[in-house]
Amino acid sequence: MLARLRPTLDFMPSPIEDKPGLLIRDPFQFSDATLIIPPALIEFLEFYDGNRSALDLRAELVRVAGDVRAGDIEQQLSSALSQAGFLEDENFEVLRGAAERAFSEAPARPAAHAGSGYPDRGPDLTATMTGYLAGGEPSTEPVLGIVAPHVSPFGGIEAYRSAYAALSPEDAGRTFVVLGTSHYGHPDRVGLTRKPFETPFGTAVTDVALVDRIAAEAGEAARMEDYCHAIEHSIEFQVVFLQHLFGPEIRIVPVLCGTYMSLFQGGVPEQTEAAKRIFGALGELAAREGKRLLWVLGVDMAHMGRRYGDQVSARAGQGEMQFVEQRDRARIERMESGDARGFWDLVVENGDDLKWCGSAPIYTFLKAVPQARGRLRQYQQWNINPESVVSFAGMTFHSR
Numbered sequence: 001m002l003a004r005l006r007p008t009l010d011f012m013p014s015p016i017e018d019k020p021g022l023l024i025r026d027p028f029q030f031s032d033a034t035l036i037i038p039p040a041l042i043e044f045l046e047f048y049d050g051n052r053s054a055l056d057l058r059a060e061l062v063r064v065a066g067d068v069r070a071g072d073i074e075q076q077l078s079s080a081l082s083q084a085g086f087l088e089d090e091n092f093e094v095l096r097g098a099a100e101r102a103f104s105e106a107p108a109r110p111a112a113h114a115g116s117g118y119p120d121r122g123p124d125l126t127a128t129m130t131g132y133l134a135g136g137e138p139s140t141e142p143v144l145g146i147v148a149p150h151v152s153p154f155g156g157i158e159a160y161r162s163a164y165a166a167l168s169p170e171d172a173g174r175t176f177v178v179l180g181t182s183h184y185g186h187p188d189r190v191g192l193t194r195k196p197f198e199t200p201f202g203t204a205v206t207d208v209a210l211v212d213r214i215a216a217e218a219g220e221a222a223r224m225e226d227y228c229h230a231i232e233h234s235i236e237f238q239v240v241f242l243q244h245l246f247g248p249e250i251r252i253v254p255v256l257c258g259t260y261m262s263l264f265q266g267g268v269p270e271q272t273e274a275a276k277r278i279f280g281a282l283g284e285l286a287a288r289e290g291k292r293l294l295w296v297l298g299v300d301m302a303h304m305g306r307r308y309g310d311q312v313s314a315r316a317g318q319g320e321m322q323f324v325e326q327r328d329r330a331r332i333e334r335m336e337s338g339d340a341r342g343f344w345d346l347v348v349e350n351g352d353d354l355k356w357c358g359s360a361p362i363y364t365f366l367k368a369v370p371q372a373r374g375r376l377r378q379y380q381q382w383n384i385n386p387e388s389v390v391s392f393a394g395m396t397f398h399s400r
Contacts, residue, residue: 002057002078003087004050008184024086028184029231030095031085041077048087054078103230108203109195113233117152118240122200129244132157136165137377143167144372144399145295145365147335148241149392150181150234150358155382156300162378162394164241171294172246175207175253177285179361180234180298182226182256188274190218190364191226191256197239202248204239210253210285217281221274228256234298242296253293255282257360263352268344269363282368295372295397297365299358301328305388308355314389316381321389327354328391329379336374338400340366357390365397372397 006026014023014036022037022045037045047057057078058071081087085095103109114120119128132153148163149156185191192211197204215222229235235254242250260269269275286293302324305314314321327346334343340363347359366372378394 001050001053002048003082003089005045005048005081006086006088006092009086024084026085027231028096028099028227030092030099033084033086035080035084035086041073044077048081050088099230100227103227104225106195108198109193109229111197111199111236112231113236114200117233117237120200125200125240126244129241133161133164133241133244136161138168139166139396141398142291143171143294143396144369145297145397147297147299147362147374147393147395147397148238149300149380149394150237150298151300151382151384151390151392152233153237153241155384155390156380156392159378159380159392159394160241163396164245164394166377166394166396167245167294169246172250174292174294175210175251175289176238176242176294176296177210177253177255177282178235178238178296178298179255179257179365180232180238181300181358181361182228182258183232183234183357185226185228185256185258186223187259187261188269188272189221189223189258190214190278191223191228191258193225193229193254195225195229197236197252197254199236199240199243199248201240201243204243204248204250204252207251207253210289214253214255214281214285217284218277221277222281226256229254232256238296238298253285257364260360260363263348263359266348268341269360270367278364279367282364283370286369295365295369297358297361299361300390300392301331301354301356301358302389302391303355303357304391305385307385307388313387314383316383316389321381321391324354324389324391325379325381328393329376331356332374332376332379332393332395335362335366335395336376338366338370338373340370369397371400373400374398 010025010027012023014021019036022042024035058074061070085092119125146163149159194208196206262269331346374395374397381391384390
């Protein structure tokens with residue numbers, strides 16, 4: 001049987017003008033290979049579903065091409081996909097095992113997005129961040145937590161600025177519990193790591209004792225040294241902003257929040273034992289540590305347009321995106337009032353057709369810190385490409 005094509009790969013039209021086709025790459029970075037499948041072969045990728053054989057693919061190639069020699073293409077295509085690490089086969093298991101071991105054994109979590117999401121040299125990064133945050137308005141009352149985007153900072157800077165400007169120099173001594181969207185992690189789980197986070201500013205200190213406390217309380221609902229931390233940007237971007245404000249050796253508790261499957265199955269997340277363990281572990285942490293903690297949520301909101309599977313193009317602030325803003329704001333109002341159930345009810349309606357990338361960290365926070373009440377400081381939409389829009393917000397949370 002043909003090995004299954006990995007469903008977690010990125011697929012997109014080739015950006016190379018003289019090499020049209022379908023570009024495939026691995027967002028998990030188990031493999032650094034990139035393949036461009038020629039247009040004539042794209043339809044044959046469906047044979048790599050784990051249920052069909054090489055003989056089936058060869059027969060179809062011969063039938064379509066009308067030439068018995070076309071069957072040889074099967075071996076070439078299968079070999080290219082396997083060597084790239086794009087099939088669920090023995091070669092992929094070797095690549096995945098090596099990558100996960102390398103992360104597990106590394107002394108620190110290196111900056112994965114320096115040089116792409118933000119400058120990779122300290123002085124350049126300082127200048128960039130200073131410009132990003134210029135003109136932000138401070139909060140007039142103590143802050144329990146903030147909501148900031150996790151989109152590339154240059155795309156969501158108005159929302160980033162509004163959130164981080166709310167923090168004050170007195171917050172420097174607090175421990176920042178960073179709840180980030182886990183784009184690649186296991187559902188109904190949180191991903192933890194004890195590793196310090198390196199950036200061009202220096203090394204942020206992970207509070208290992210608090211991480212271990214969460215792991216002990218959450219049990220099987222937590223994955224320690226989750227490889228997803230190695231590639232995830234939703235926490236890394238927050239660490240960079242925090243270091244710029246408070247120095248490189250800030251204390252953090254990095255927590256990646258996987259999707260709650262009740263989003264697709266109905267009901268609320270705490271119907272599962274895993275979700276109850278997560279809320280209990282973080283709730284216990286919030287109650288015990290109190291004002292020593294400052295919660296940072298790295299979340300984006302709606303994802304609309306062709307890039308995200310919609311049949312129509314999207315333009316920020318125009319047409320359908322005006323209605324999206326109304327629905328976004330309705331969810332934000334639930335967040336402001338601390339209404340976890342009301343927020344979740346709006347998320348799951350219509351199967352979350354707004355495709356909020358951040359509902360899991362938000363719901364987790366609202367359940368773990370029920371005394372939190374929010375305030376919207378900035379709502380923003382951004383065209384990530386000419387046909388697609390992401391929305392996000394800058395918010396603060398305060399104690400009821």
